Amino acid sequence: MDLIQHGHLFYVTGHVPDGKDPAAVDRKLIERYGLNISKWARARRKAEGVASVQYVRCGRFFVLIATKGRHEFFEAEPNIADVRRRPIRFAGYSISYRRGVDRRFHVSVRIAPDEYLKLKSYLVALAAHRSVENLMAEFQRVPFEPYAPVRRQLLNILRAVNRVRGAAGFEPVSHSCLRLSRRVVRPFEGVNAAPEREGAEPR
Structure with missing residues (x-):
């Protein structure tokens, strides 16, 4: 990045x-x-x-x-x-370079649209059929690092889940189930990265 x-x-x-x-x-x-x-x-x-x-x-x-x-x-x-x-x-990530609210360009790392929709559909489908504890565990298993755009996506999914639970008269899922601080990793980091040298940087 x-x-x-x-x-x-x-x-x-x-x-x-x-x-x-x-x-x-x-x-x-x-x-x-x-x-x-x-x-x-x-x-x-x-x-x-x-x-x-x-x-x-x-x-x-x-x-x-x-x-x-x-x-x-x-x-x-x-x-x-x-x-x-x-x-x-x-x-599963979408990595782009886009203008922010400050009108300056920034690197944006978010869940790719198709992956996001699959994840949202899966969790919303469970919303009225699982306990709070079970749903919290599902959110905690989400594999994506919480870059700022990812955090917004996960909060949107959580709100959708809680709308379904609210309509069914169930207790909402707390946002404490979301990991909102990320480990210091890069999307291209991996065990088998290319050798480190000028012009070939492992990410």
Whole structure:
């Protein structure tokens, strides 16, 4: 996410096919796009109008993401997306770069729309058929880290659950079941991340 905040807005995603060595794919992409360079060389390129391209992998999922500028990446990759218009989808999250209430752009990490609707439908369907304790346990098992947009999504689901329970004359579920502070992790963090080096940052 730090990359997005620092201007890396144009990306492609991919998956390492089963049977292929992820480390070999790392080497191929890093060599192809000349990513294994020093920060000094990167600074010189930036001054010359050359884009900065970074490679991030978690398990078999990877992202190549670039700043604005000239680079072979823009010529070689046919399906480049802009994170401001098309969020990165990974592990049930939707990661985008959008304007906040302060009119400034910020990285936004939220539950992807389809995942959110599935989760909401599941919990609302249980609302009038489970005890408060059972529902609290269900909310506590939600696997998503409570980034600010995720917290708002979970509070919306909780309100929907309590509307159903209220209509049925049942006790509401307390918001204390929600984890509202997050562990210091990144959506791309993982055991099998690409080796740490200039241009290939594990996230």
